[in-house]
Amino acid sequence: MPSYWLMKSDVEDYAIDGMARDKRTDWVGVRNYQARNFMRDLMKEGDLAFFYHSNAEPSGIAGVVKISSPAKPDLTQFDKKSKYYDEGATKENPRWMLREVEFVKKTKFVSIADLRDIPACKNMGVLQKGSRLSITPVTEGEWKAIQSLL
DNA sequence: GCCAACGTTGGC
DNA sequence: GCCAACGTTGGC
Numbered sequence: 001m002p003s004y005w006l007m008k009s010d011v012e013d014y015a016i017d018g019m020a021r022d023k024r025t026d027w028v029g030v031r032n033y034q035a036r037n038f039m040r041d042l043m044k045e046g047d048l049a050f051f052y053h054s055n056a057e058p059s060g061i062a063g064v065v066k067i068s069s070p071a072k073p074d075l076t077q078f079d080k081k082s083k084y085y086d087e088g089a090t091k092e093n094p095r096w097m098l099r100e101v102e103f104v105k106k107t108k109f110v111s112i113a114d115l116r117d118i119p120a121c122k123n124m125g126v127l128q129k130g131s132r133l134s135i136t137p138v139t140e141g142e143w144k145a146i147q148s149l150l
Numbered sequence: 151g152c153c154a155a156c157g158t159t160g161g162c
Numbered sequence: 163g164c165c166a167a168c169g170t171t172g173g174c
Contacts, residue, residue, distance in 0.1 A: 010172090032157075055172055112173075130155040132171050156171075162164090 003042065004138040005049035006126055007065070007101070011056035016063040019051060019103050024068060027098045028076045029084045035135040040071040040097040042137070049101065050138065050146070052126065060111035061146065069100035107150045120145035 007027065009015065019025060030036055044067065051063040073094035076084035089095040115121050125136030 008172090034157095057174090059173070130171095132156055134171090152174085154171100154173100157169095159166105159168080161166095 003044060003047045004140065004143040005038070005043065005047060006052050006061075006124070006136050006138050007049045008052045008054040008126070008134040011053040015053060016051050016106050019063065019065065020106055022103070024100055024102045026074070026100050028074050030074070030098065030134055031084065031086070031096060032134060035133055036097055038135045038137065039099050043067050043071070043099055045070065048104065048143075058111040058113065060109055060114065061107060062109055063106045064104040065101040066104050067099050068102040071097045071099060074098040110146060110149060114149070115146070118145050118149075
């Protein structure tokens with residue numbers, strides 16, 4: 001049984017067109033423990049995720065990606081020149097883990113306002129007030145309700 | 151650009 | 163272990 005996810009990307013940093021061009025990418029830069037734990041412990045290879053544009057006008061779902069690797073260290077945590085550098089992380093004991101994701105498709109854009117209009121989606125993490133988690137689980141019911149709009 | 155909400159840090 | 167201060171996120 002696959003699980004489903006929603007993964008936010010700041011649209012100015014990395015949008016669906018970059019994902020489509022790259023085909024695969026390491027999901028670098030997650031620096032929140034709960035989001036890390038989802039990637040490290042709960043994601044499975046083959047799981048599908050919505051690619052979500054945050055800080056966009058408007059924000060919303062722009063595509064689908066597939067989890068395509070086991071959990072592995074996010075190498076940017078060791079890179080002093082990276083904005084994601086973390087001086088508390090060591091190669092022996094990495095703090096931040098990531099997954100590689102594979103481009104599946106660009107979808108019809110589903111804005112956050114559209115999502116709010118879907119009754120089956122009202123409990124989605126991304127819709128909760130003050131939600132800042134960059135990776136959230138999506139239920140099968142939510143996934144299917146959104147699929148039916150694409 | 152604003153600002154509410156959040157997670158993290160650090161003094162105690 | 164508390165909690166105020168701070169920096170960041172992210173919708174608008």
